[in-house]
Structures are given as C-alpha cells and as structure tokens.
Amino acid sequence: METNERKQYRFGMVIDLDKCSGCGACTVACAVENNVAPAVPSTTTRNGLTWMNVTAVHSGAAYPDCETVFVPMSCQQCENETPCLTVCPQNAVDIDPVTGIVGQVPQRCLGCRYCMTACPYHARYFNWRDPEWTDGMTQQLNPDVAPRMRGVVEKCNFCHARLHAARQKAAANGSREIDPADYVPACVESCPASAITFGDLNNPSSPVAILAADKNSFRFLARLGTEPKVHYHSSKQWVREMAERSKTRTQQEAFHG
Amino acid sequence: MDNLLIPRGVRRTSFGSFLLWLLPWFAMLSVGLYAIYLCLAEGLFHTNMDNRFAFGIWIFLDLTVIALGAGAFFTGFLLYIVRRKELAAVINSAVIIGLICYSGAVLVLMVDVGQPLRAWFTFWHPNTHSMLTEVTFCLTCYLVVLLIEYLPIVIKNRQLRQIPKFLVFEFELHKLMPVFAGIGTFLSFFHQGSLGGLFGVLRGRPFAFREELGIWPSTFFLFVISAAAAGPSFIMLTTRLVEKITRKRLVRENVYQLLGKVSGLMLVAYVLLKSIDTLIWINSTSPGTGFPAFEYYATQSFGTWILFTEIVLFGLLPALVLLSSRLRSDRRLLFGAAFMVCCGIMLNRFVMTIQTLALPTLPFDAFLTYLPSWQEVAAFAFVIAYGVILYSVTYRYAVVFPQERELNLAAGPESVPAKQSLLSRLRPRFAVQLIQKFVSLF
Amino acid sequence: MLPFVYEFHWTPFHVTFLLVFFTLFSMVAATLVLALRRTAAKDTPEQIEHVRWHTDFEDLPAALKACRHELRGDVKHRTCPNGFDCRTCTVHAQINARVRHRPGMQGFQVYGFSMSPYRLYHRGHTWVQQEKDGTYTVGIDDFGKRILGTVRSVELPPVGSRLYVNGSGMLVRSDDAAVRVLSPLDGEVVAHGTEEDDWLLKVRAEQDETATTHLLTADEVPNWILREMERLQASFATAGVGVTLADGGELAPNFHRHFPKADWDGVLGQMFLQA
Structure with a gap:
C-alpha cells in the first residue's frame, strides 16, 4: 500500500578538527555554489560573506607545546529553540520539518539583523552592499541558486539547491527517498582532507550518526541548549574543553591571564 | 511678521531671531539627510556595523529615546487615568517629546533595516513569537495615537481655531483624550517591555539572556518600569531646558515636585527589581549556560564599574534624592537627580545593546569593538535636529505650556502647599515614608 | 495577519x-x-459659540474663575464649574434661596469707575440694562472702556442676528489690539446704538425669568472690580512695566499712553476672557 508519509530526515554534519588543515577550500566552494559575490577590496573578516568560515584557534600553551586547530564554522543548524527562528519578526527564517534544516528566506527578509544578534555562532551574514560580479564571473553563476540583493541576511542552508536536485532525481526514478550519495553539500565535497562527514542523523547506521556519537565528538556552546546539528570531532582534550566551555577559567585567570 | 499666529498673551522672540535659531538646526538636518540618503541609496556599508556588530549606535539610541519618550504615556496615564490634574501643565510638552522620540526612532529604524520597503511584511505575515513583532505592532499603533494626541495642540493655534470645524474637533478630541491615554498606556507597556524582551530572549547571548516570568523575560518588566522612571525625569529636564532657553517660567514648582516624586518612586522600584534580577542572573542564569558572570567584566573598559554606575550611582542615588521632599525641593538636586536618572537609563540601554554585542560568545572569539561612522552619527543628529525644529515651531505657534501665560503675564500665586497629613508629622522611617508616598500619589 | x-x-x-x-x-x-x-x-452657530467659550473658559487661570458668591462673600472659596453661567447652576439657586439679596446701592464709583446700580454686569466687561419695552440694552462697562483705550472701530452683529451668552458679542478694535467682547445675553439683536446713545446693542431676550440670572448685581460689583484691578496690575507688573497702580489708586484717564510697550493684545485678551 502506498503511504503518504514522508521519511523524517535530520541532516547534520561532523567536522573532524584533527583532519582540517585550514586550507579554506570549503569556504570557496560554498561561495561558488551559493553565488556569493566576490568581496570588494575594503572587505574585512567582519563584514564579508563567508557562510563557511574557518578560524585558527591556538591552545595558548608555551612554545614547544603550542597547538593550533582550525575550526570551520557554518550555520550550526540549531534544533532546540533555534535562536534565529523565534526572533525573526516576519517568518523569514524557517525550519523544514522534513529535513530539520534551518532555512533563510531572503525574499522575506527585512534586514533588521535581529537574527544575527541572536545567533551565538555568528554564522549569519548581512549584505552590506549590492553584490557585484565582474563581467566574466556572471557566466559561472550557479543557475539553481538565486543571488541575494543588498540589505538581506543569508547563511548556510546545507546547499539547498543540491537537496532540491537530489529530490528531483529521486522523483524521476519514482522514489520518495533521496539517495544519500546524491545530496552532499559543496563544503563536504570540496574538503581535500575529507574532514566533513554529512548525512542523516536520524539514521543510526549512517557514518555521520556514528561519528557524532563518538566520545571525542562535541558541539560548540552545547550548554546554551540549542542542540546544534553540526558536530565537531577532536582527539585533543583542550579543543573539546575550549568548545564546550566545560573548563572555565577561574576569576583569577580571567583578570590576570 | 507672524504675530497673528503666536498665542495671545505670551512673548516670543522676533521672527528674524527665530529663523536664526533654527538655522544651525537646519544645517544639522541637511547633513543628516545626506547621511540617510547614502545609507538608503547605496547601502549600509556606509555604517561601521558589521556581521559581528549587527546592531550599533542606532539601536542603542532608539531604545534610549523611546525610554525617554515614555513621559508621554506615563504623564497621560497619570493625568487622564489617575487624574493628577497638575500634570495638565506639561502634558502637551510630554506629547510633543513623545512624538519626536517615537517618530525619530521609527525613522532611524527605517534607515537601519536593509530593506525598509518590506516593513509591511511584519504586518502581513507576522511571527507573533518575536519580540520585534510586538515592538513593531505596538510602536506603529502608538505612533498613530501620539499623532492624534498631537493634533489638538496644532489646531488649537490662535488662527486655526478660528475655523469652526477645527475648534469643535479639538474640543471633541479633548473630551475623548482619556481613551487615547488608556490605549497609549497599554501599548507603551507592551512595546517598552518588548524592547527589553528583545534582548532578554537571546538564548545565544548569555550576557543578555534572562529568566522568563510568564511568557516574557525579566527584562520586559525592567524596561517598562525604568522607562516610567525616566519619562517624567526627561520631561522635567526638557521643560527646564526650554525655561532656560526662553528665560521664562513655564510651569509651577509643584509640577516639578510631582514629576520628581513619581520618577523617584518608579526608580526605587526599578533599582530593587534590577538588583534582584542581577543577582539571579549572576548566580544562576548565566553560569548555567557555561558563562560565569565575572567573565563579562574581565575586559577593562567594561569592568564592574559599569554595573555599579548603572544600579547605584545612577539608580539608587537619584532615587533617594527624588523621594526625599526636602532634598528635591533644592532645584539643583532635583534636576541633577533627573539628569542622573536619564543617564542611568541610557547606560542600561547601552549595556543591553552595545555591551551584549561586544562580548564574545564563541570560546575563541575576542572582545569586539565598534565605533560608529560619521553617517551613523549624522543620521541620528538628523533626528535631534528634527526634534528641536518641531518642538521650536510648536512652542512658538501653539500653547505648549498652559501656565505660561499666567506665570508671565500675571504673576499668579504659587499653589498652596498640601496640608501636612498626620502620618508625616510622625517623622517616620523610610518604609513608612514610602507607603505614604504611594498613598499621596494615587 | x-x-x-x-x-x-x-x-x-x-x-x-x-x-x-x-x-x-x-x-x-x-x-x-x-x-x-x-x-x-455640531455645526449651528450656537453650538460653535458654546464650544468656543468652553474651550476658552477651560484655559482661564483658576483665580479668574472665582464664583460670584466668593466675590459676594457667601462662600469662602469656590471655582466656577459652569463657565459663568448661573442660569442652570444649582449652587447659585441654593445660595440665593438661603442668603437674602442685599438691596442695590445708589449710583456709585468703584475705584474711580462709574458703575450703575440699575445695570447688571457680565464678567466679560459688558453691562445690561432692562428697558421699559422689555428689551435690554448692552454696552461695554467703564472698566472695559478704560482699558481698551482709543477705540478705532466696533463691529456689531447685524440686526436680526442671534446672540448667545458668553458667545461672541462684538469685535472691538482699539489702537493696541482687536478684542472679541463676549455677549452677556441670549437673544436677538433688534437695534444698534447710535453715537449719542451710551449703549451699543439692543437685544430682545428669549427667556425672561432667567435671562439675567447669571449677571453680576450691584452688590457683587465692587469686589469683582477690585479683583479685576489686581489682575490688571499683576499683568503689568510682569509685562516688564513695573508697578503702575498704587494700592487704592485709580486709573489715569488715558493711562494707555503711558505703556506703549505693554503686550496689550495679551492684557486685553485676558481681561476680556479669551484665549
């Protein structure tokens, strides 16, 4: 018997910080995939559009022991009381009930930037100026993704156009379920170190679910209680403690260190 | 030249010197207009805001002026609902100040958002769980109420009231004013509160996040009460400023005393609740999310002094001055305290907006700094210039202070001080004084 | 939505x-x-005049709204809530029933103003006198005339038009200001006074019994004029002219000329009860 019930997905990813070399391929692939216009010369790290942003974090230890880890951070796809969702005055942020993906609807966005204030991960970006492509570049725009205009907020949506394409392919084959191999976001695909594992967290046998359940997996600012669907993985204890703020500095250290 | 438009029995400077007074303000207005044009026509890259500091000086000042403009609703509430007739002396001024503050804030907001033409989306498909939706709805509605309240002041102009329809309309509107005052109070309660809730709900910003009381975070109630405390103080200050500039007495001393007392009462309630809220936040809310509160004050520029200044120096201190009838009868203390109240509320709004955004949330993030660009400052200067011009024009051509004519044409007697009640003769302790103050207020 | x-x-x-x-x-x-x-x-002239007066009355300083019984000494302190219209005032009826009306005095001078015991006075400085034919003549009282100074023109309502108590009675233009003088009566204008007459309007009142209830009688006039003098003095005192009228003194015949810088528009407006 045919059922109308659709499969309930919960897409998420695990980023292995042990593997990430900080090359930035994910950032570039993401920008190309999602038609993010090239930055103008005056752009800084604080006002550019980097849906996937890689930051170098140092352990702070003295010379022979010092370590650095690169943290690629995109929208963390919060699941519980999604901070940006509840604050948007005009429903420009939505969660797809089928995939769990937090989406941004730029066509509805007023540009009030309240969601950016609400986001603890600073994963939302505002179009401070009109996007501009040099002549040749318009030829290589992704036809499946609408470019955004000035004055609206945008962010990672796990490459929505790719999900759409996967669905269409599945529908053409007469299936209601997408093939996991067909839906891989650009950052995952481009990572030369294969540091990012993507998939359905609802499927306990999927690589992403298995890796997320690993004891060395963690999430940033987990104690805020927003339940992000982007997990990180590191074998280094200082990285895990840093991310979860589980080992907070004492008052003495805070004021003198 | 414009003598026929000036209210009867009051003295106004010559038309020439009035224009001269307006000239610098118009200059400021044009610079601001240019800055606004740049932001609207070319984009918000003209500001120094960025993805990390997504709210800047505009939101901070919007919150401040809306708190200071609360005098309009609170004076209206006390005059028309509680029936404190003395406040009729400042209600017109309060309405104009309120109108300037609110329309100015809305104007700046329209520049602040990226796509102002989409503002109507909030009405068409609102997310009713967002504090910003509540703010938008109440602010728009209240601005309409303020315009309706401002209308009678304009059409009561000496020449306009010669038109019978205007005369009668002003009369009829005046009779219905308690309805507007009531609605204004209701709306103000919600949008002042929602402006506080705006930051209190930010789960992702532990510095701002507060526990919920009912469906609102505690900052909702703190903002309502602090606005009610700041409103009367700001009216006192602006009235005094107009008195200084025009070198005239405009209201009787008892009006200042009452406004001071009301401000002090609200402030003492605010300081009490704010202290409780801060303690709960330091000891439970913030550490519960992995952010021990002392971390917020580890950065030197925003040390604990800011907390002390906000609650004690600009909170408790002026509250005590305003509550003591002996202290507040000294004009310097009265206006000094009122000034401190306004500074305190401004500081609170600063902390909630700028400090919230400056503090890092991600463990590897640094403390962020931001300095507004000249366009941001100029756009707000536009609002100040617009306010001064609107106030000046209204003051010149309409009766803003009903007591002005009496106080300046005929030297009216100071109102008789109220009889000392039995309670006050007992020289009671502070708590009894407080109860007595409440009794005498209502 | x-x-x-x-x-x-x-x-x-x-x-x-x-x-x-x-x-x-x-x-x-x-x-x-x-x-x-x-x-x-509300579009009839009566309603509009009513509104105009009530708006003006609302804005008058409290000291100016003293009840006539306060002037007369019947009550210690009372502010008129009725816009000086005693015709419907219950307090006025009660006090009148309780306190015997003192008989009118003979022709008298009050602080140098000549007032008549046969005339009734309106708080807006007009007088009313009943004529033998039952009509009333109306004029500006001596106090009003003196403070107006040189009158350039008087605009009277046309014969046949209606007047309303406390509504516009006439428009007087003096050298210093234009003043709307309030009508003391409800009624119809039947004639204009000529140059020889001391009255300006002749009015046929509508209700005869209560037509003049609200007007001041001779025994109230001295206290009223005293207050008006105080008010005038206070106006000058703060209008940058200094003390002008010594206590108990009288107005100089053409005292206007001595104060060219005074805000006559404001002073006259207040003395003639208008905003």
Whole structure:
C-alpha cells in the first residue's frame, strides 16, 4: 500500500578538527555554489560573506607545546529553540520539518539583523552592499541558486539547491527517498582532507550518526541548549574543553591571564 | 511678521531671531539627510556595523529615546487615568517629546533595516513569537495615537481655531483624550517591555539572556518600569531646558515636585527589581549556560564599574534624592537627580545593546569593538535636529505650556502647599515614608 | 495577519496576539471617527459659540474663575464649574434661596469707575440694562472702556442676528489690539446704538425669568472690580512695566499712553476672557 508519509530526515554534519588543515577550500566552494559575490577590496573578516568560515584557534600553551586547530564554522543548524527562528519578526527564517534544516528566506527578509544578534555562532551574514560580479564571473553563476540583493541576511542552508536536485532525481526514478550519495553539500565535497562527514542523523547506521556519537565528538556552546546539528570531532582534550566551555577559567585567570 | 499666529498673551522672540535659531538646526538636518540618503541609496556599508556588530549606535539610541519618550504615556496615564490634574501643565510638552522620540526612532529604524520597503511584511505575515513583532505592532499603533494626541495642540493655534470645524474637533478630541491615554498606556507597556524582551530572549547571548516570568523575560518588566522612571525625569529636564532657553517660567514648582516624586518612586522600584534580577542572573542564569558572570567584566573598559554606575550611582542615588521632599525641593538636586536618572537609563540601554554585542560568545572569539561612522552619527543628529525644529515651531505657534501665560503675564500665586497629613508629622522611617508616598500619589 | 493568509497559524497565541492588536487598532479608529462625527454634528452657530467659550473658559487661570458668591462673600472659596453661567447652576439657586439679596446701592464709583446700580454686569466687561419695552440694552462697562483705550472701530452683529451668552458679542478694535467682547445675553439683536446713545446693542431676550440670572448685581460689583484691578496690575507688573497702580489708586484717564510697550493684545485678551 502506498503511504503518504514522508521519511523524517535530520541532516547534520561532523567536522573532524584533527583532519582540517585550514586550507579554506570549503569556504570557496560554498561561495561558488551559493553565488556569493566576490568581496570588494575594503572587505574585512567582519563584514564579508563567508557562510563557511574557518578560524585558527591556538591552545595558548608555551612554545614547544603550542597547538593550533582550525575550526570551520557554518550555520550550526540549531534544533532546540533555534535562536534565529523565534526572533525573526516576519517568518523569514524557517525550519523544514522534513529535513530539520534551518532555512533563510531572503525574499522575506527585512534586514533588521535581529537574527544575527541572536545567533551565538555568528554564522549569519548581512549584505552590506549590492553584490557585484565582474563581467566574466556572471557566466559561472550557479543557475539553481538565486543571488541575494543588498540589505538581506543569508547563511548556510546545507546547499539547498543540491537537496532540491537530489529530490528531483529521486522523483524521476519514482522514489520518495533521496539517495544519500546524491545530496552532499559543496563544503563536504570540496574538503581535500575529507574532514566533513554529512548525512542523516536520524539514521543510526549512517557514518555521520556514528561519528557524532563518538566520545571525542562535541558541539560548540552545547550548554546554551540549542542542540546544534553540526558536530565537531577532536582527539585533543583542550579543543573539546575550549568548545564546550566545560573548563572555565577561574576569576583569577580571567583578570590576570 | 507672524504675530497673528503666536498665542495671545505670551512673548516670543522676533521672527528674524527665530529663523536664526533654527538655522544651525537646519544645517544639522541637511547633513543628516545626506547621511540617510547614502545609507538608503547605496547601502549600509556606509555604517561601521558589521556581521559581528549587527546592531550599533542606532539601536542603542532608539531604545534610549523611546525610554525617554515614555513621559508621554506615563504623564497621560497619570493625568487622564489617575487624574493628577497638575500634570495638565506639561502634558502637551510630554506629547510633543513623545512624538519626536517615537517618530525619530521609527525613522532611524527605517534607515537601519536593509530593506525598509518590506516593513509591511511584519504586518502581513507576522511571527507573533518575536519580540520585534510586538515592538513593531505596538510602536506603529502608538505612533498613530501620539499623532492624534498631537493634533489638538496644532489646531488649537490662535488662527486655526478660528475655523469652526477645527475648534469643535479639538474640543471633541479633548473630551475623548482619556481613551487615547488608556490605549497609549497599554501599548507603551507592551512595546517598552518588548524592547527589553528583545534582548532578554537571546538564548545565544548569555550576557543578555534572562529568566522568563510568564511568557516574557525579566527584562520586559525592567524596561517598562525604568522607562516610567525616566519619562517624567526627561520631561522635567526638557521643560527646564526650554525655561532656560526662553528665560521664562513655564510651569509651577509643584509640577516639578510631582514629576520628581513619581520618577523617584518608579526608580526605587526599578533599582530593587534590577538588583534582584542581577543577582539571579549572576548566580544562576548565566553560569548555567557555561558563562560565569565575572567573565563579562574581565575586559577593562567594561569592568564592574559599569554595573555599579548603572544600579547605584545612577539608580539608587537619584532615587533617594527624588523621594526625599526636602532634598528635591533644592532645584539643583532635583534636576541633577533627573539628569542622573536619564543617564542611568541610557547606560542600561547601552549595556543591553552595545555591551551584549561586544562580548564574545564563541570560546575563541575576542572582545569586539565598534565605533560608529560619521553617517551613523549624522543620521541620528538628523533626528535631534528634527526634534528641536518641531518642538521650536510648536512652542512658538501653539500653547505648549498652559501656565505660561499666567506665570508671565500675571504673576499668579504659587499653589498652596498640601496640608501636612498626620502620618508625616510622625517623622517616620523610610518604609513608612514610602507607603505614604504611594498613598499621596494615587 | 488575516486568516487563510500564509503564515497565519490557528494557535491560541497567534490568534490572541492578532485579536488584541485588531481590537486596539479599531478602538483608536472608532474613537477618532466618534470625534469626527460629533464634530460634524455640531455645526449651528450656537453650538460653535458654546464650544468656543468652553474651550476658552477651560484655559482661564483658576483665580479668574472665582464664583460670584466668593466675590459676594457667601462662600469662602469656590471655582466656577459652569463657565459663568448661573442660569442652570444649582449652587447659585441654593445660595440665593438661603442668603437674602442685599438691596442695590445708589449710583456709585468703584475705584474711580462709574458703575450703575440699575445695570447688571457680565464678567466679560459688558453691562445690561432692562428697558421699559422689555428689551435690554448692552454696552461695554467703564472698566472695559478704560482699558481698551482709543477705540478705532466696533463691529456689531447685524440686526436680526442671534446672540448667545458668553458667545461672541462684538469685535472691538482699539489702537493696541482687536478684542472679541463676549455677549452677556441670549437673544436677538433688534437695534444698534447710535453715537449719542451710551449703549451699543439692543437685544430682545428669549427667556425672561432667567435671562439675567447669571449677571453680576450691584452688590457683587465692587469686589469683582477690585479683583479685576489686581489682575490688571499683576499683568503689568510682569509685562516688564513695573508697578503702575498704587494700592487704592485709580486709573489715569488715558493711562494707555503711558505703556506703549505693554503686550496689550495679551492684557486685553485676558481681561476680556479669551484665549
């Protein structure tokens, strides 16, 4: 018997910080995939559009022991009381009930930037100026993704156009379920170190679910209680403690260190 | 030249010197207009805001002026609902100040958002769980109420009231004013509160996040009460400023005393609740999310002094001055305290907006700094210039202070001080004084 | 915002939120419409004059609104709540029933103003005298004339037009200001006074019994004039002229000329009870 019930997905990813070399391929692939216009010369790290942003974090230890880890951070796809969702005055942020993906609807966005204030991960970006492509570049725009205009907020949506394409392919084959191999976001695909594992967290046998359940997996600012669907993985204890703020500095250290 | 438009029995400077007074303000207005044009026509890259500091000086000042403009609703509430007739002396001024503050804030907001033409989306498909939706709805509605309240002041102009329809309309509107005052109070309660809730709900910003009381975070109630405390103080200050500039007495001393007392009462309630809220936040809310509160004050520029200044120096201190009838009868203390109240509320709004955004949330993030660009400052200067011009024009051509004519044409007697009640003769302790103050207020 | 528009949720919170907003907005709109409708309904000259007086009266300083019984000494302190219209005032009726009306005095001078015991006075400085034919003559009292100074023109309502108590009676233009003098009576204008007459208007009143109830009688006039003198003095004292009238003194015959810099528009406006 045919059922109308659709499969309930919960897409998420695990980023292995042990593997990430900080090359930035994910950032570039993401920008190309999602038609993010090239930055103008005056752009800084604080006002550019980097849906996937890689930051170098140092352990702070003295010379022979010092370590650095690169943290690629995109929208963390919060699941519980999604901070940006509840604050948007005009429903420009939505969660797809089928995939769990937090989406941004730029066509509805007023540009009030309240969601950016609400986001603890600073994963939302505002179009401070009109996007501009040099002549040749318009030829290589992704036809499946609408470019955004000035004055609206945008962010990672796990490459929505790719999900759409996967669905269409599945529908053409007469299936209601997408093939996991067909839906891989650009950052995952481009990572030369294969540091990012993507998939359905609802499927306990999927690589992403298995890796997320690993004891060395963690999430940033987990104690805020927003339940992000982007997990990180590191074998280094200082990285895990840093991310979860589980080992907070004492008052003495805070004021003198 | 414009003598026929000036209210009867009051003295106004010559038309020439009035224009001269307006000239610098118009200059400021044009610079601001240019800055606004740049932001609207070319984009918000003209500001120094960025993805990390997504709210800047505009939101901070919007919150401040809306708190200071609360005098309009609170004076209206006390005059028309509680029936404190003395406040009729400042209600017109309060309405104009309120109108300037609110329309100015809305104007700046329209520049602040990226796509102002989409503002109507909030009405068409609102997310009713967002504090910003509540703010938008109440602010728009209240601005309409303020315009309706401002209308009678304009059409009561000496020449306009010669038109019978205007005369009668002003009369009829005046009779219905308690309805507007009531609605204004209701709306103000919600949008002042929602402006506080705006930051209190930010789960992702532990510095701002507060526990919920009912469906609102505690900052909702703190903002309502602090606005009610700041409103009367700001009216006192602006009235005094107009008195200084025009070198005239405009209201009787008892009006200042009452406004001071009301401000002090609200402030003492605010300081009490704010202290409780801060303690709960330091000891439970913030550490519960992995952010021990002392971390917020580890950065030197925003040390604990800011907390002390906000609650004690600009909170408790002026509250005590305003509550003591002996202290507040000294004009310097009265206006000094009122000034401190306004500074305190401004500081609170600063902390909630700028400090919230400056503090890092991600463990590897640094403390962020931001300095507004000249366009941001100029756009707000536009609002100040617009306010001064609107106030000046209204003051010149309409009766803003009903007591002005009496106080300046005929030297009216100071109102008789109220009889000392039995309670006050007992020289009671502070708590009894407080109860007595409440009794005498209502 | 509206049911069946996208993003409308039939959840209690959403529906309540929008209902409250719509209710408030309709209340604002309804109240505004109510004011507009009431405005549209009030279009007769009587209603407009009534509104004008009540708006002006509202704005008068409290000291000016003293009840006539305070002037007469019947009550210690009372502010008139009726816009100086004693015809419907219950307090006035009660006090009148209780306190015997003292007989009128002979022709008298009050602080140098000649007032007549046969005339009734309106608080806006007009007098009313009943004529033998039952009509009333109306003129500006001596106090009013003296403070007006040189009158350039008087605009009288045309014969046949209606007058309303405390409504516009006439427009007097002096060298210093234009003043709307209030009408002391309800009635119809039947004649204009000529140059020889000391009256300006002859009025046929409508209700005869209560037509003059609200006007001041001779025994109230001295105290009233005293207060008016004080008021005038106070006006000058703060209008940058300094003390002008020594206590108990009288107005110089043409004292106007001594104060060219005074705000006559303001002074006269207040003395003739208008905003």
